[in-house]
Amino acid sequence: MALTDLRDKLVADLGRDGVIDDPAHLRTYECDALTGYRVVPALVVLPRDAGEVATAVRACAEHGVPFVARGAGTGLSGGALPTADGVVISLQRLRRIIEVDPVNRRAVVQPGVTNLDISKAAAAYGLYYAPDPSSQQVCTIGGNVAENSGGAHCLKYGFTANHVLAVDVVLPDGTPTRLGGDAPHQAGFDLLGAFVGSEGTLGVVTAVVVRLLHTPATVRTLAADFDSTETAGAAVTAVIAAGIVPAAIEMMDNLAIQAVNEAVDAGFDPDTAAVLIIELDGPADEVEERFAEVTAVCTAATRVTIARDAEQRARFWRGRKAAFAAVGRLSPNYFVQDGVVPRTRLGEALARIAAMADEAGLRVANVFHAGDGNLHPLVLYSEAAGEHERAEALSSAIAELCVELGGSLSGEHGIGTDKACSMPRMFSTDDLETMKRLRAAFDPAGLCNPGKIFPTPRLCGERPGPYRPHPLESAGVIERL
Amino acid sequence: MKPATLAELRDAVRDTDGPLVVRGAGTAAGWAGTPLPGATEIETTGLDRLLAYNPDDMTVAVEAGMPLTRLQAELAPHGQRIALDAARTPAGATVGGLVATADSGPLRHSHGGPRDLVIGVTVVLADGTVARSGGHVIKNVAGYDLGKLFCGSFGTLGVIAEVVLRVHPLPPATRTVALPCDAVEAVDAAGRLLAARLEPVALEWCDGSLLARYEGGPSSVERRAAVTPGTPLDGAAEAKAWQRVGDVSEEQTVVRCGTRPDQLPYVAKHATRVASSVAVGVHTVAVAGDAEVERLRAEFEHVTLCRRPPGSDLPAWGRPHTAVPLMRAVKQRFDPAGRLGAGRFAPWF
Amino acid sequence: MKRELLDVCVHCGFCLPTCPTYVTTGDEAESPRGRIYLMSLAERGETPIGGAFTEHIDSCLGCLACVPACPSGVQYNLLIEAARPRIEQEAPRSLGERSFRRLVFGLFPYPRRLRVAAVFGVLYQRVGIRPTRLLSRLPARVRALESLLPPVRVRDLFARTPRATPPAGSARRRVALLTGCAQRVFFGKVNAATVRVLAAEGCEVVAPRGQGCCGALSLHSGRDDEARRFARRTIDAFGDGYDAIVVNVAGCGSTMKEYGELLSDDPAYRERAAAFAAKVRDVTELLAELPPIAPRHPVEARVAYHDACHLANAQRITAQPRQVLAAIPGVELVDVPEAQICCGSAGVYNLLQPETAEELGKRKAANLTSVKPDVIATANAGCLLQIGRFTSDGTPIVHPVELVDASIRGAAAPKGG
Incomplete structure (x- = not known):
């Protein structure tokens, strides 16, 4: 009843063209890029501007109907998974770049603008938007804000949270408000900082003010082959220990390289055990000095290829950024995992993952942001061969291994639906209850993207997994009261 | 009360009644409004241990009462530092206090403020709940980022007990160039330096000079300084120039405000002295009197009062911005009884 | 719609920004990923052919911009070619x-x-x-x-291509030219320019009589049987004895390169079709292969080159036409915003889905004219017609081979009409 009323109201306000209720049509919205979770929404709305977003949210709030904002649907944690009997608010018609302000080095954009299009619009002024998730040509800035997206270059440049000055949001009751301001100084608590990365649970973004940086004067990139992931990992530690902050250090293991070479002509050696892509950028002198240090540190490499021009560098990155999807060429199905370990434990983490994979009888390809210790193990399996459950268990075990090693369940893909049940491995009940206070302040009715981040009995069974002590806690460094 | 462990802090909060006010080293006691009299003071300076530091991971965990200068001294032998240089640091400001006040200095140009450096926190809420958020790795999106929420909370949401920070390498060399100019020219000159992609680590306009500081390899730093308009400063002059930037915060009436960078001239016209991170638009502004503060507030939304002369009845906050109702809602959920820091954020709370 | 082809899609969404209908509507079902999802549902019998399925499959331009964008290697061309006949066979139209x-x-x-x-x-x-x-x-x-x-x-409209044209000097290649259907009627001058340029570059050019439509329009609209009929007739009409079969219409070339697959179930034609397909070359492809021998005269013009979808996406030919144009002295090639987005022509799409086609046509025209070219060049009859319809500022729109022809003949760049 509420849904019928709501549909009529939305059709009246947004037009027939802005509301989808055909059953087959709705099914195309039942999942994001994590297809393992599927829920058909009751309605999808496609508002055209901020006013229509507010109208849609207010209507949902008034009818007590849950809603989920959706960008390009490229998320890998099921963060945009619809709720049954709920509404999906797609922001794909809010795609305007409202302003590029070269004097103040910022841009104001609607949430449906893709990450890469911001940089394209800024390019005319020698500026760009720094965070560069691998899906940057597709993923939208609204989704980046929701997930606090990182990317290959966040080692030097930081994440979405470090590059967003303000967001216009519609709060879950339909009230429009602005978080943040004209500069990184807010009068009061950093609500903006709390909002970025809240996975769409605190409100719906209708405009984003981002900082733009000047493109670096010089970029130098090399690809170094290693005879094992351990020696590659050691090289990463050596670079960082030398006091160098590269723009990016990425690693791919042999399986990932094979996939990438099939997908794009990236030119990686198909026989090497691991490749590191190391990129330095900045003023020419500084980069050259540091680049020499990096190449010196890579003595254990079996081969070092220095990109001779922008084209070759672009090829390295095309290969790296296509890696996830390219694995589709090696295996009919796979899980993309995302966990973080302290960088000094990379080698240990990789060895344990390999052992776990052997034990499970599955292949795991590794593609990751080595400089940040942000692992992306890809667990390959075949649905047809009935390997789904085994692969899912292995993938979850890898994420939890990251926590055990003192890291995190997620570096950039978010908790979403996928890892909500693992949250108690990383956070105590009090931690989670405290986070829920923030949620309640924004969304007392709990209508905004419900069922994400926090474990629920329905999702996780009656008893979510038990808390395990953090290693620092075990070591007596920190105490859990 | 001066708890020495997290448990003592938790007990101090949980086992007492009535209003509480949190105090670190007391270097920003007057910021953001005067606490109402009669509140029990919780001093965090007893919580001053280094909890975990592995230089190769470039993260460090400390108790909130540790002075930043002491933490820097722990890191320096490993060639590392916290890239935070708030003016009150030499006066003994604690890590927790700097987070609670969201304070920063000229390095904000390249490294941001506490929000950009804090990767994990442990907080004690008004009801004694101990909660952690974030963790010990730089890249981490698991759960809400309470560390950022507590930046600029001035002790009103909870007591910050532990802080995990990311560290940065100490630069091998630095060099500052000073270019005399007015506020309008400073905006243009800063834009040109950035467009030349020289990547200064700080870019501060203060007392009629634009200071550009470079950090990096010795030859690179010298070459960048050489192509920067203005006069390269030698060691003593360099220290003195940056000291002057810090001194602005010591004037009688001081606010910090955030504007679009090109608004600097409009900010400066109200000021007796300004230390402005001109390229990011964060200004520390000394003004002649309360009336100028009101004028700044009339023009700009995000103005924080840092210092006012004794006896001034200037309200700590101006007209509420659009997110203030949401701040009240958050305060209500974290501290429904209003125990913590009553008087701060008046008249907003 | 084969399950194993559908399963290659991992739902990553990398195709979305390349899809013209997605870019204009923002609707998931109007994207390659959404369409594959619908095909997948239909294959499992979870949604009927008809209704939303028909609507969103019909609205696909078949521009195949999603194919090179796909990191997983989804063969969308095969998927859409398999989906369309299902509609023709199973979903009654009004x-x-x-x-x-x-x-x-x-x-x-x-x-x-x-x-x-x-x-x-x-x-x-x-x-x-x-x-x-x-x-x-x-x-x-x-x-x-x-x-x-x-x-x-x-x-x-009645211009005819000569049956055989001798090469200038000794023959480097003996080639057969597809004169096309709409091409022949509306763009006789493109055929004439093609013949002149190829002859000047040392090709003996034959235009086999009795050739008709290559079958592209039918194949791209789900009329498989009709397409196969046209393909057999084309193979028969051309016969053997050529080094290459030259095509100057991107849509035709891409279909003719697929004859092998199209007739793979026909034992009488299977091998001939494959051999025929292997010889098909776009005219720009052939010109890029042949080191120029005819002297070029300067053509002073800023040229915006528009990638025809069936050249860039279906045949992966993007460098050659640019190379051929850039070799003309005086030509300045300029980049165009949203280069990968289809102009909306797409065979007969602009007739069947005119509203979307109109929107895309306007968008393409605005993007092309935004770079202020003296000439717009594109290697496909449909694009020439479509862009011509929406470009209102009189910028001439030509086939690249016409510019090469002008350069060899020492004529000025074509003027706007």
Whole structure:
């Protein structure tokens, strides 16, 4: 009843063209890029501007109907998974770049603008938007804000949270408000900082003010082959220990390289055990000095290829950024995992993952942001061969291994639906209850993207997994009261 | 009360009644409004241990009462530092206090403020709940980022007990160039330096000079300084120039405000002295009197009062911005009884 | 719609920004990923053929921009070619829809019929009655048909390509030219330029008689049997004995390169079709292969090159036309925003889905004219017609080979009409 009323109201306000209720049509919205979770929404709305977003949210709030904002649907944690009997608010018609302000080095954009299009619009002024998730040509800035997206270059440049000055949001009751301001100084608590990365649970973004940086004067990139992931990992530690902050250090293991070479002509050696892509950028002198240090540190490499021009560098990155999807060429199905370990434990983490994979009888390809210790193990399996459950268990075990090693369940893909049940491995009940206070302040009715981040009995069974002590806690460094 | 462990802090909060006010080293006691009299003071300076530091991971965990200068001294032998240089640091400001006040200095140009450096926190809420958020790795999106929420909370949401920070390498060399100019020219000159992609680590306009500081390899730093308009400063002059930037915060009436960078001239016209991170638009502004503060507030939304002369009845906050109702809602959920820091954020709370 | 082809899609969404209908609507079902999802549902019997399925498959331009964008290697071309016949076979269309389709498919693939229709069209234009008010009230489809007609003279409609043209000097290649159906009628001058350029570059050029439509229009609209009929006839008409079969229409070239797969179930034609397909070359592809021997004269022009989808995406030919154009002294090639987005022509799409086509046409024209070119060049008849319809500032639109021809002949760049 509420849904019928709501549909009529939305059709009246947004037009027939802005509301989808055909059953087959709705099914195309039942999942994001994590297809393992599927829920058909009751309605999808496609508002055209901020006013229509507010109208849609207010209507949902008034009818007590849950809603989920959706960008390009490229998320890998099921963060945009619809709720049954709920509404999906797609922001794909809010795609305007409202302003590029070269004097103040910022841009104001609607949430449906893709990450890469911001940089394209800024390019005319020698500026760009720094965070560069691998899906940057597709993923939208609204989704980046929701997930606090990182990317290959966040080692030097930081994440979405470090590059967003303000967001216009519609709060879950339909009230429009602005978080943040004209500069990184807010009068009061950093609500903006709390909002970025809240996975769409605190409100719906209708405009984003981002900082733009000047493109670096010089970029130098090399690809170094290693005879094992351990020696590659050691090289990463050596670079960082030398006091160098590269723009990016990425690693791919042999399986990932094979996939990438099939997908794009990236030119990686198909026989090497691991490749590191190391990129330095900045003023020419500084980069050259540091680049020499990096190449010196890579003595254990079996081969070092220095990109001779922008084209070759672009090829390295095309290969790296296509890696996830390219694995589709090696295996009919796979899980993309995302966990973080302290960088000094990379080698240990990789060895344990390999052992776990052997034990499970599955292949795991590794593609990751080595400089940040942000692992992306890809667990390959075949649905047809009935390997789904085994692969899912292995993938979850890898994420939890990251926590055990003192890291995190997620570096950039978010908790979403996928890892909500693992949250108690990383956070105590009090931690989670405290986070829920923030949620309640924004969304007392709990209508905004419900069922994400926090474990629920329905999702996780009656008893979510038990808390395990953090290693620092075990070591007596920190105490859990 | 001066708890020495997290448990003592938790007990101090949980086992007492009535209003509480949190105090670190007391270097920003007057910021953001005067606490109402009669509140029990919780001093965090007893919580001053280094909890975990592995230089190769470039993260460090400390108790909130540790002075930043002491933490820097722990890191320096490993060639590392916290890239935070708030003016009150030499006066003994604690890590927790700097987070609670969201304070920063000229390095904000390249490294941001506490929000950009804090990767994990442990907080004690008004009801004694101990909660952690974030963790010990730089890249981490698991759960809400309470560390950022507590930046600029001035002790009103909870007591910050532990802080995990990311560290940065100490630069091998630095060099500052000073270019005399007015506020309008400073905006243009800063834009040109950035467009030349020289990547200064700080870019501060203060007392009629634009200071550009470079950090990096010795030859690179010298070459960048050489192509920067203005006069390269030698060691003593360099220290003195940056000291002057810090001194602005010591004037009688001081606010910090955030504007679009090109608004600097409009900010400066109200000021007796300004230390402005001109390229990011964060200004520390000394003004002649309360009336100028009101004028700044009339023009700009995000103005924080840092210092006012004794006896001034200037309200700590101006007209509420659009997110203030949401701040009240958050305060209500974290501290429904209003125990913590009553008087701060008046008249907003 | 084969399960194993569908399963290659991992739902990553990398195709979204390349899809013209997604870019204009923002609707998941109007994207390659959404369409594959619908195909997948239909394959499992979870959604009927018809309704939303038909609507969103029909609206696909078939531009295949999603294919090179796909990191997983989804063969969307095969998927969409398999999905369309299902609609034709299983989902009854309305009477009006059927009649219009019959008209289109009874006209365009047949040069003689098309020529008769075009004569009437040109005469109708001549009379000067283009009553805009009345016109704007016509259904969009009729308006599209009407306004696509390029500014041609009746005489042009009857231009013929000579049966054989000798090479200048000794022959480097012996090639056969597809003269096309709509191409032959509307763009006789492109064929003439192609013949002149190839001859000047040392090719003996034969235009086999008896050739008709290559089958592209039918294949791209799910009319498989009709497409196979056209393909067999084309193979027969061309016969053997050529180094290459040269095509100057991207849509035709891409279909002819697929003859091997199209006729793979036909034992009588299977091998001949594969051999034939292997020899098919776009004219720019062939010119890029042959080191120029004919001297080029300067053509001072800023040229915006538009990638025809069936050249760039289906045949992966993007460098060669640019290389051929850049080799002309005086030509300045400029990049165009949103280069990968289809112009909306897409075979007969602009007749069947005129609203979307119109939106895309305007968008493409705006992007092309935004770089202020002296000439727009594109290697496909449909694009030439479509862009011509929406470019209102008089910028001439030519086939790249016409610029090469102008350069070899020492003529000026074509002027706007």
